[in-house]
Amino acid sequence: MISSNRMNKLTDHFVHAVFFACALSAVLAVLTISFYIFIAGWPIIHSRGLSFLFGSHWYPNQDVFGILPMIVGSIAVTFGALSIGVPMGLAGAIFLAELAPPLMIRILRPAIELLAGIPSVVYGFFGMTLLVPWIRVYVGGNGYSVLAGSIVLAVMILPTIITISETSLRSVPKEYKEGSAALGATHWQTIHRILLPAASSGIIAGIVLGMARAIGETMAIIMVTGNVTAIPTSILDPTRTLTGNIVLEMAYAAGDHQAALFATGAVLFFFILLLNLLVTAISRQAVRN
Amino acid sequence: MNRYARQRIWFLVFWSVALVTLSILLLLILYILANGLSSLSFEFVSASPSRMGKEGGIYPIIIGTLMLVGLSLMLAAPIGIGAAVFLNEYVRQGAATSLIRYATETLAGIPSIVFGLFGFVFFVIKLKMGWSIISGAMTLALMVMPTIVRTAEEAMKAVPLSYREGSYALGANKWQTIRFVVLPSAIPGIAVGIILSFGRALGETAAVLLTAGSSLNMPQTLSDPARSLAVHLYILASEGISMERAFATASILVMTIFAINLLANFLMRRMSSRFSQF
Numbered sequence: 127m128i129s130s131n132r133m134n135k136l137t138d139h140f141v142h143a144v145f146f147a148c149a150l151s152a153v154l155a156v157l158t159i160s161f162y163i164f165i166a167g168w169p170i171i172h173s174r175g176l177s178f179l180f181g182s183h184w185y186p187n188q189d190v191f192g193i194l195p196m197i198v199g200s201i202a203v204t205f206g207a208l209s210i211g212v213p214m215g216l217a218g219a220i221f222l223a224e225l226a227p228p229l230m231i232r233i234l235r236p237a238i239e240l241l242a243g244i245p246s247v248v249y250g251f252f253g254m255t256l257l258v259p260w261i262r263v264y265v266g267g268n269g270y271s272v273l274a275g276s277i278v279l280a281v282m283i284l285p286t287i288i289t290i291s292e293t294s295l296r297s298v299p300k301e302y303k304e305g306s307a308a309l310g311a312t313h314w315q316t317i318h319r320i321l322l323p324a325a326s327s328g329i330i331a332g333i334v335l336g337m338a339r340a341i342g343e344t345m346a347i348i349m350v351t352g353n354v355t356a357i358p359t360s361i362l363d364p365t366r367t368l369t370g371n372i373v374l375e376m377a378y379a380a381g382d383h384q385a386a387l388f389a390t391g392a393v394l395f396f397f398i399l400l401l402n403l404l405v406t407a408i409s410r411q412a413v414r415n
Numbered sequence: 416m417n418r419y420a421r422q423r424i425w426f427l428v429f430w431s432v433a434l435v436t437l438s439i440l441l442l443l444i445l446y447i448l449a450n451g452l453s454s455l456s457f458e459f460v461s462a463s464p465s466r467m468g469k470e471g472g473i474y475p476i477i478i479g480t481l482m483l484v485g486l487s488l489m490l491a492a493p494i495g496i497g498a499a500v501f502l503n504e505y506v507r508q509g510a511a512t513s514l515i516r517y518a519t520e521t522l523a524g525i526p527s528i529v530f531g532l533f534g535f536v537f538f539v540i541k542l543k544m545g546w547s548i549i550s551g552a553m554t555l556a557l558m559v560m561p562t563i564v565r566t567a568e569e570a571m572k573a574v575p576l577s578y579r580e581g582s583y584a585l586g587a588n589k590w591q592t593i594r595f596v597v598l599p600s601a602i603p604g605i606a607v608g609i610i611l612s613f614g615r616a617l618g619e620t621a622a623v624l625l626t627a628g629s630s631l632n633m634p635q636t637l638s639d640p641a642r643s644l645a646v647h648l649y650i651l652a653s654e655g656i657s658m659e660r661a662f663a664t665a666s667i668l669v670m671t672i673f674a675i676n677l678l679a680n681f682l683m684r685r686m687s688s689r690f691s692q693f
Contacts, residue, residue: 134588135588137590138588142505142589145500145504146501146511149498149502152498152518152561156521156522158537159525159557162533163536214435217429217433218432222433225426225430230433237436237440240440240673241440243615245617247618248447248665248669249443250652251648251649252447255652256446314418314422314425315418318425344527344528344620344621345645345649348653376535376625391528391532398524399521401524402521405524
């Protein structure tokens with residue numbers, strides 16, 4: 127009896143240790159990933175310095191590595207995606223949280239989940255075969271453009287923005303709404319003056335998360351933006367993003383060229399980590415309020 | 416304009432946006448299926464490709480995809496569930512727990528291309544695994560881990576405290592309670608996480624391209640390179656090899672994702688009805 131008890135205690139300790147190790151693997155993974163990405167990119171960042179970040183020419187076979195066009199490209203498509211995706215996402219979230227009849231909720235929720243689950247390469251394929259020709263015919267340019275990338279990305283970040291904004295709209299205390307209604311405000315006045323301000327930090331967290339997703343998106347973007355390494359001057363110009371630069375050239379890169387691609391990844395990773403920190407800070411603020 | 420008229424206009428806008436969102440999804444699915452279903456056939460899914468995929472089928476690609484995704488889930492699921500058990504059953508608060516939570520969130524936010532770069536420099540080159548199913552699966556496992564941890568944690572949180580108290584009252588210890596009470600009750604929720612991870616791994620392209628390669632040959636062992644369906648779709652479309660076959664491949668992806676979402680929703684509903692009496 128005593129020995130079986132001790133056996134049980136031992137198993138308990140052992141199991142505890144195993145679970146702790148599992149949990150710790152996430153920490154280990156993040157550290158290893160950060161370490162290897164920055165180490166692999168370091169030679170170029172170290173030797174080229176600012177001319178890597180702010181050089182506007184990328185000629186890998188002449189040993190010229192400037193990623194400014196790609197930084198501008200990433201910012202352009204991300205900004206474009208946000209300017210379409212944020213108003214739409216907010217409207218969708220307000221609809222789901224405040225207006226939608228139960229039937230619409232039952233249709234829209236799974237639809238948004240499906241939208242989030244569709245692989246990015248399918249979005250890219252859709253954009254390439256339908257949206258790009260459409261832009262070429264009705265808007266101008268050759269179709270592969272900042273505009274095409276922005277539209278595709280906007281649809282892709284919509285689920286993130288809608289879901290997170292809806293959750294924060296729903297978590298506003300009922301008393302706020304009731305108080306506003308009791309003062310004679312219309313439903314829209316309540317949404318606009320009470321709910322939106324009260325939910326703002328959650329909504330901003332959703333937008334920043336959508337932004338991080340947009341900057342990191344790869345496959346959909348390379349299939350619709352044309353991938354030219356020049357700074358775009360109009361939304362109908364083709365462009366190349368940081369992510370696109372990596373995946374397009376990795377297959378045949380070697381030596382300094384390969385290190386330059388890793389350095390591109392390190393720059394991208396740095397942006398993403400910053401945005402994630404921002405999300406954590408905002409969410410913490412939201413919890414405190 | 417009075418405030419009621421203004422309200423009517425805004426609500427009209429919200430309704431239209433909701434309907435536009437729905438139409439985008441419908442357009443996307445119908446467009447892919449309308450162009451792809453006609454080239455789907457038994458021959459397409461059972462034959463080997465020839466001329467870079469311009470002709471023939473996608474049989475080795477389906478096998479390669481299943482090996483990649485299956486292996487990644489086999490690696491990620493036990494570790495992810497273990498992590499969730501630790502976070503939910505052992506130490507809910509404290510420095511270690513918040514560090515682990517923070518790391519899991521960070522992992523979830525890392526873009527797939529960065530996972531691809533890491534998998535390439537670490538698994539493919541440093542550990543000398545080469546472009547292979549094993550390199551690809553390990554990279555994918557890291558990517559889907561956060562989903563598994565988060566859903567498993569949610570599922571265990573939904574198990575009523577009274578279950579655990581009942582188990583302790585009968586003299587069971589912590590491990591027995593977890594093994595015989597908490598985990599079995601949380602299975603539908605854990606399954607949802609694994610199913611969603613299947614979908615994520617299935618659709619992943621950039622990371623697979625950099626770690627598993629894009630070989631069209633039938634993989635014989637786990638150290639062979641392989642091409643996944645998503646990578647195949649990308650190569651067919653971007654190199655203009657065959658639009659017809661690209662549409663057929665995209666249809667398979669879209670239908671699988673659709674089925675996965677249905678299954679996940681079904682399980683989720685079962686999970687919430689199971690504990691609704693508490």
